[in-house]
Amino acid sequence: MKKQKSKKGGKKASATKLNNKLTTRLARQGKLKKKKPRKRYDDDKNNPTVSTTLDNHQQESPPQSDLSDDDVSFFSTPGLNTSFVNSSLCEDSTSKKRKLAEDAISPFERRPRKIVHEDHDQNLKHLLPIKTKKGAIIPQSTEEDLIPDEKEEPPEEETHDKPNNVHVPEVLPELTSIQLMYMRKQKLLDRRRRIALLASALIENPEANIRKLKELRLMLEEEDPDVFLTVRKLAIVSLMEVFKDIIPGYRLRVATQEEKSQKAKKETKTLRDYEESFLVNYRHYLEFLEKTVRGQVSSKKKGHRHSKTNGINDSALQQDNVKEMQIMALRCMCDLLVKHPHFNYRNNIVTVIVPYMNKADLKMSCIACETVRNVFREDRGGHVSLEIVKAVSKMIKSREFKVKREVLDTFLSLRIKEVDYKSQEEKMTGQQRKDMMRKMSKREKKRKKKMEELEKELQETKATEDKKKRMKLHTETIQAVFLTYFRILKGGINSELLSAVLEGLAKFAHLINVDFFDDLFKVFDDLITSQELSYRESLHCVQTAFVILSGQGAALNIDPMTFYTHLYNTLFQVHAGSTSEDIPIILSCLDAMVTKRKRQVSQQRILAFIKRLLTLALLQSHEGVLGLLLAVRSFILTYKSSEMLFDNETQGSGVFLPELADPEHCNAHNTMLWELPLLKRHYHPVIRQITTHVSLLTPTSGEGQLGPDLARKSPLELYETHHSREDLFIPMPLNKTSSKNRTLHNKVGAHNLIQKDFSLSAEETFLSVQLETGNKSEGLTSDPMKYTNIKHR
Incomplete structure (x- = not known):
């Protein structure tokens, strides 16, 4: 091993340190020679001065330990730690000295010292000093409040009365009801200001203030028992208005992990963060509304204990609060669905609202049904309508068709006028397409692919793709509606929803598939002949049958004579009173049965219907009379044979039989329209004008002609015009009479x-x-x- 060179400018080790290292290494290796102990006591005895000090030292020295001479010599070797020996020798003496020293210290010496300020109002606590670069030391201190010493024992006089280890609670001052009301008012004022500031900031700039959306949403979890209910209501409504204002006109898509890992511009990342945060807060808000609607969010004050006397009142108040919160939350969800039906979590909102259409609570049921009607009226694409119709059909089937009539009446608000059943029939399955491609040659396959690409480009340029999608959605929607209607028809006459089904079939009769026509006519004939239907249900059956026959069913070989008879007999059963709500159904039936089938109606049948309609006009209100008179006018203009009813002389044998059920054999040609002189004296001026016009055989010019505003209107339009007018008459002031x-x-x-x-x-x-x-x-x-x-x- 090469020794590492010391760094330049480094400090050199001293000789003492190097000697100690060498001694320690040799001692560990066992190469160090043991030294003999010095005989200090023998040498010191020869010296008298040292001996006297030695004697005194021996008297004060601690007792000897049980260590052997070898142990003492080993631990006395230089370089070894001898603290264990010294501690064992001096243990007893030091412990006694420490106890004496601790007993001698007075209790006030143990307390920390505090320097009192010059004004004797504040204490100064010393901190670590600061040393500057020049070497000056700056002392540091902080001020502390004067706090009485907790360790100081109370006087003896006070401790005699109080037992040990007993905590005395602090008594708070009691507040009056006025003070409590003032405190609650101040809290509400602060919360309202905060909600208003947050909402205005979000509406002003949502992207920059998106963090405030979470702060506003967290106010839904207010727990202050004094104001939590009011604050939650304010937060719910405020969030609903904010979302209605800042929700974009398109669906938001959360970026995947792969997209987030890719490099993107700073603006793109900011937009992604904003959309993700917006969707998270919107989802949490909808979840809170859903829990509130279902009664899972408690509106009871936490920690509130009611007495036995007020238990009933508190429970009633609790139920009222829950009910009010449920209605408010349901209304907010409905408003969001109506305002932004295209946005995310639309299906979740629909699944929450649809079950409340059949709720026992009338208010919540009306809110849900009205929301569905508004969505059906304003839906242009068809996606939302299809989802709601499927959800409603599923709910009706799961409850075994035991739902309210208002649930089915919502289908009448659908704006569907055209469907395309041919495209579904011509649509090939995947296997059929594969079989067709196998039979084609390579040249034909290439040509087919090019044609498909060209058609796609043409559709994009003409913008016809949306029309096809809309038609497809409308077709699926109306099929789901008819499937629900047909299932209820299987239940027979005993079904409570039969009238709603017949009314719906009458409105969408032109959209029914041809395959169901024969079965429907048989069902309608059986229902009417059973005589267990109301007159309104019978009118709907007749209307549906003739709408089908005037449209796609014109090519079918079906005899409609029975339905003429049903309508003729039902006219006298129509309600005669202050309202004429059934007149539009009669007018639509007459338009499909008589006006659109001019060559298929006999003379006797027309005369019988004219006579019965004028008799019915004497029993209706003014708007119903106007509609019936215009229908009679159109029959007189179309059928010249109706002039026989204005002649007093008989046109053949027999006597008019108004009670006869068959209009073909009632001899209507032997009667006259004596109802016209009575209607000429009607209180309504327009009725008098039209009656005079009809009694003169509907002249187009000269005396008795109608103005263009009345002549161009259809019977149904005139009825709706006068039906909507409520200020027809001005009430008279009451005179003082006897x-x-x-x-x-x-x-x-x-x-x-x-x-x-x-x-x-x-x-x-x-x-x-x-x-x-x-x-x-x-x-x-x-x-x-x-x-x-x-x-x-």
Whole structure:
């Protein structure tokens, strides 16, 4: 081994140190010769001065130990540690000295010294000094509050009364109710300010203040028992408004680990971090809303103990708080789905909302159903509608079709007008495509691939790909709807959802596949002939059947005579009262049965329907009468044979039989339209105008013609126009009358809803009837004002 050269400028070891190292190495190797001990005592005895000191030293020396001479000689060898020998020799003496020294120290000497400041108000505690580069030492100290010594024992007088080791709690001052309310108000004010600042910062610049989104979300976990419920509500609503404002118009995708490991620009990394943080906070917010809606988040104050007397009140308050939080959370989720149906976690929101459509709670059920309707109305792509329809169908099937009617009524809001069943039929499976490719030659395969590429490029330039996707989604959606409808139809008449199913089939009848037509007609005929359906359900069956026949089912050999008979018999069962909600169904049926099938309807059938519609018009409100009169007008314009109903003379043998069920054999040609003179005196001016026009055989010019605003409208449009108007009549002010007159007004009823113009028209009608009849005593009273209180029914 070569010795390493010492570094230049290094310190040299002293001779003493080198000698000690050499001695230690030889002692370890056993080569060191043992030295004989020196005889100090013999030499010292010869010297008298030394002997006297030796005697004194022997008197004070510690007792000898049990060590042998060899051990003493070994440990006395230079270079070896002899602390063990010295400690064993001096152990007893040092222990006694230490005990005496500790007993001699007074207790105040053990306490740490503190230097009192000059003003005697503060203490100074010394710290380690600082030494500057020039060698000056700067002392350091800090100030401390004067704290009484905890180790100091209390006076004897006080310790006699208190037992040892007993902790006396500190008594806090009691606060009044006003002080508590003030403290709660201050806490709420601070929380509201904080929420407002965070929300405004996020809306102003979401990317720069994304960390504040987490801070705002953590306020959902407020645990202060005084304000936690209010703060949570404010945080829920504030987060919902923030998310509605800053959610982008596209779905966010979290980058994979491979993408993160790759090199990217600083802007790209910043954007990735922002999107990832945004999605995490959005997911946690939706999870909190889901737990709140399901009642898994407690709204009870932690540490709150209610007494026995207030137990019932506290439990009721607890239930109200939970219910209020559930409704608020459900409304927030619904608003997010309606505002941003394209964003992430859409399917999770749908799975939470759909079960609450059939909830026993009416308020939560209405919120969920209305949300689904709004999504169906505003959905243009079709993705959200398909997911919701599948979720609703799955829920209905799992509950064995025992759901509310409002759940199925939401399907009526779907905006589906076209479907494409041919594309699904022509779509080849993978095996069929492989078989076709095997039969083709190489040249044909190359040509087919080029044609597919060209078609794809053309679709991209024409933007027709979205239309095909939308059509495909609409087709899948309507198939799921019809599958649910057909499953309910299998249940028969006893199903409570039958009316909703028939109404849905009537609306989407033009989208039904041709393969189901025969089975549907048989089911409808059996349902109507059973006479267990309501008149509204019967109308829906007739409407569905004729919509099918007017569309794809026109080529089918199906006799619709039974459905004409069903509609003719159902007209007199329609509700006659203040509302005419069933008139639109009747008008749509007449349009499909009579207007669109001009050459397939006989003369007797048309005359019977005109007579029955005018009879029904006498029993309906003004909007229903307007729709029925326009339908009769269109029949008179289309069928010239209807002029027989305006002639008093009979056109053949037989007598009109209005109670007969078959319109072909009721002899409607032997009657006349005596309802028109009554409708000419109707209280509604538009009804009087249209009735005069119809009684003159619908002239297109001259006296009695209709204006362009009425002539161009369809019966359904006129009905909806007047049905939506609520300010048709202005209420009359009540006059002060006697008790007899007041009782008379109460018996007749509804006198405060009549106009002054109506009273004048009633008086004119009374006088004209008197002049025509010439008899004032039969069936009429001499007081014309009595007729002003008659309510139209």
